[in-house]
Amino acid sequence: MSDPGNDHSDQDDLAKRKAKLEQALAKIKDDQAKARAPEGNDFGSNYSKAFRLASEFVGGVLVGAVLGWGIDRLLGTSPIGLIVLLILGFAAGVLGMARASRVDDDAAPK
Known part of the structure; x- marks a missing residue:
């Protein structure tokens, strides 16, 4: 049978991995939004x-x-x-x- 302590450890590990992935995705989305946003001064453009x-x-x-x-x-x-x-x-x-x-x-x- 499964060990109740081990299930809790797996869930904590999955939660940490999920949080890490969400942070990475948020960073990528921010970088893409900054790349698409017009600059404050596009006089040259x-x-x-x-x-x-x-x-x-x-x-x-x-x-x-x-x-x-x-x-x-x-x-x-x-x-x-x-x-x-x-x-x-x-x-x-x-x-x-x-x-x-x-x-x-x-x-x-x-």
């Missing part, structure tokens, strides 16, 4: 997002303008290529900004 959005827009407009100017020089159609591709570059820049901001919003922790 916000600055990088703004710079990325601005570069998406400016890049689209500049590429459109350069391509339009180049086509005008090659074909001799003075302002037409520049105007059309500048407008397309503007649209591409706005679309790029929209995509970049959507990607940033999806990646943000909730």
Whole structure:
């Protein structure tokens, strides 16, 4: 048969192991929560997002303008290529900004 003193010792041992596991899990959950929580000062992160959005827009407009100017020089159609591709570059820049901001919003922790 089982020894009543031994059962009590096993229960104490199990209770100690359970408490130890609960402490370890609580520490892991705290570490994960700290990793997901936004920092108090994300100026650098916000600055990088703004710079990325601005570069998406400016890049689209500049590429459109350069391509339009180049086509005008090659074909001799003075302002037409520049105007059309500048407008397309503007649209591409706005679309790029929209995509970049959507990607940033999806990646943000909730």
